[in-house]
Amino acid sequence: MRPSTSLMRSLPWLALLAATGAGAQTTLTLTVNDGTSVLLAKNDCARTLAVNWTFAAGGAGPCTDHQDLVIWATKNTTCGNDPATGDFQVGTVPQSTWATTGSGSFTLRVVDLPVFAGATCPVNNTEVPMKLCAYVKYLPLGAVTCLEGKPATAPTITYDSAPPAAPTLDSLVPLDGALQVNFTAGNDASSMMVAYQSTIGPYTTKSAGPASAGSFKLDGLTNGVTYAVLVYALDEAGNQSDDSNIINGTPVPSFGFFSNYQKSGGDTQGCAAAPAGALPLLGLGWLSRRRRRSPGGRRS
Amino acid sequence: MKAIHAVAAAAVLSLGMAGPARAQGAPGTVERAPGETGSERTMGLEVKLGGFKPLIDREPGLFGTPYADTFGDSPMLLFEASGERQLFQAMGTAGVGLSVGYAEKFAPALLEGGEAAADGTGLRLVPLALFGVYRFDYAAHVWGIPLVPYVKAGLRYTIWWSTKGTSLETGTGGGTALGGRLGWGFSGGLSLLLDVFEPRLARDFDTDAGVNHSYLFAEWNFADVNNFYTGGLDLSGRYFTFGIAFEI
Numbered sequence: 451m452r453p454s455t456s457l458m459r460s461l462p463w464l465a466l467l468a469a470t471g472a473g474a475q476t477t478l479t480l481t482v483n484d485g486t487s488v489l490l491a492k493n494d495c496a497r498t499l500a501v502n503w504t505f506a507a508g509g510a511g512p513c514t515d516h517q518d519l520v521i522w523a524t525k526n527t528t529c530g531n532d533p534a535t536g537d538f539q540v541g542t543v544p545q546s547t548w549a550t551t552g553s554g555s556f557t558l559r560v561v562d563l564p565v566f567a568g569a570t571c572p573v574n575n576t577e578v579p580m581k582l583c584a585y586v587k588y589l590p591l592g593a594v595t596c597l598e599g600k601p602a603t604a605p606t607i608t609y610d611s612a613p614p615a616a617p618t619l620d621s622l623v624p625l626d627g628a629l630q631v632n633f634t635a636g637n638d639a640s641s642m643m644v645a646y647q648s649t650i651g652p653y654t655t656k657s658a659g660p661a662s663a664g665s666f667k668l669d670g671l672t673n674g675v676t677y678a679v680l681v682y683a684l685d686e687a688g689n690q691s692d693d694s695n696i697i698n699g700t701p702v703p704s705f706g707f708f709s710n711y712q713k714s715g716g717d718t719q720g721c722a723a724a725p726a727g728a729l730p731l732l733g734l735g736w737l738s739r740r741r742r743r744s745p746g747g748r749r750s
Numbered sequence: 751m752k753a754i755h756a757v758a759a760a761a762v763l764s765l766g767m768a769g770p771a772r773a774q775g776a777p778g779t780v781e782r783a784p785g786e787t788g789s790e791r792t793m794g795l796e797v798k799l800g801g802f803k804p805l806i807d808r809e810p811g812l813f814g815t816p817y818a819d820t821f822g823d824s825p826m827l828l829f830e831a832s833g834e835r836q837l838f839q840a841m842g843t844a845g846v847g848l849s850v851g852y853a854e855k856f857a858p859a860l861l862e863g864g865e866a867a868a869d870g871t872g873l874r875l876v877p878l879a880l881f882g883v884y885r886f887d888y889a890a891h892v893w894g895i896p897l898v899p900y901v902k903a904g905l906r907y908t909i910w911w912s913t914k915g916t917s918l919e920t921g922t923g924g925g926t927a928l929g930g931r932l933g934w935g936f937s938g939g940l941s942l943l944l945d946v947f948e949p950r951l952a953r954d955f956d957t958d959a960g961v962n963h964s965y966l967f968a969e970w971n972f973a974d975v976n977n978f979y980t981g982g983l984d985l986s987g988r989y990f991t992f993g994i995a996f997e998i
């Protein structure tokens with residue numbers, strides 16, 4: 451069989467592709483604390499981050515420039531090929547090392563991050579996203595053209611010491627032994643806290659769930675007692691917003707169907723404690739009890 | 751004692767209906783109406799919907815109308831499904847069956863003065879029934895009249911629970927608002943045999959899926975579920991249901 455004409459035409463291009471190493475591209479991966487992102491709070495200054503790199507380019511040779519693998523942190527939105535002014539160089543891996551080991555790690559102190567260049571950690575009211583970058587050039591085995599090695603996605607390190615905007619407490623709806631707290635969360639709020647105080651009790655704070663919920667049932671209150679309520683927000687880094695406005699609310703007793711039934715003289719008293727699935731058995735038990743019981747007993 | 755007698759009577763009734771079937775042989779080989787065609791019928795399945803308003807407010811000793819005060823005058827939406835085993839087929843079809851249903855109703859709870867509160871309350875029912883059924887389908891299968899009257903009678907047990915907010919309600923006496931009520935009931939209905947409208951499709955349905963006959967039906971239900979008139983929560987009702995049934 452003769453090779454087809456189109457295949458014959460393609461062979462030189464395939465050979466060129468193989469020679470440039472495009473068919474043997476190696477992926478450079480970079481992680482920070484074993485993930486792709488880290489969120490740092492205001493008081494994380496004493497922390498260190500673990501930076502790991504992998505570059506399985508065994509047998510690759512050096513190029514004329516960027517022979518060593520350089521890892522750095524930058525405030526810039528893009529990495530480029532070299533650290534820029536103000537960036538912090540995390541480490542350098544010589545060509546002989548990355549070509550033989552294929553992986554390694556560095557320790558990055560939070561205080562060394564570029565956000566603190568010319569300043570001292572902590573820095574108030576700032577939220578700065580940073581990128582962890584890496585760059586190297588290598589010559590794949592058997593190739594004639596050098597290739598670039600860089601992470602497909604640069605890990606992000608965000609230092610967040612800015613509190614979220616103060617929420618607005620919209621209303622309190624009186625419930626039985628509870629208040630429904632309706633609020634509007636501000637920007638950057640992740641979760642909510644509620645604080646309340648009554649004339650007969652201490653100041654209390656508790657979690658009010660996610661900021662996106664918009665409302666929260668504050669239960670465990672005493673009917674007839676007026677409570678002063680406010681909310682505040684936390685962001686993902688744990689920064690606390692200013693307090694919201696304060697609204698007073700008073701829980702009121704209410705009666706569901708069964709309480710209304712009993713208030714109207716209904717004879718059924720309900721169960722002491724039993725799962726619904728046991729009710730047919732309870733019914734049979736009731737039947738047997740009826741045989742031994744006087745007619746004046748209460749019904750369940 | 752009345753309750754025990756009723757249970758015993760239902761058991762005897764069921765056994766009495768099962769007796770002829772055993773005498774006729776294995777399931778699926780019961781005697782059939784002369785001239786009836788298609789594969790053997792052994793079971794019936796039904797699903798139905800209706801508006802159910804429990805007669806809670808008629809309980810003796812009540813000095814108010816708690817159901818009407820809480821939920822108004824509108825009924826609950828009741829869904830029921832049942833299966834029955836056919837035991838006799840000749841001058842009609844007789845069998846025994848079980849059904850299970852679900853109904854719920856929600857409304858605002860009430861403040862002390864009767865005004866609507868911000869809290870919600872709900873009443874949920876799961877009616878269960880063990881029943882015997884007789885369908886006069888001789889005329890439909892032999893004479894081609896597509897109407898099948900039927901009657902059912904049996905025992906009922908209704909599980910109930912009431913909620914306030916998202917939790918089970920606690921009554922004024924401290925009891926949890928859940929329980930079960932026993933009773934009895936009967937139903938009468940009329941089924942429309944759908945096979946007559948598309949006989950060929952009906953035959954294919956039988957051949958392919960084993961469904962002998964399909965019906966639309968309406969039935970009226972009488973249920974006295976109040977622990978056999980001994981007082982307490984009365985979950986009785988008089989109501990219509992509408993649904994679809996299959997014989998397989």
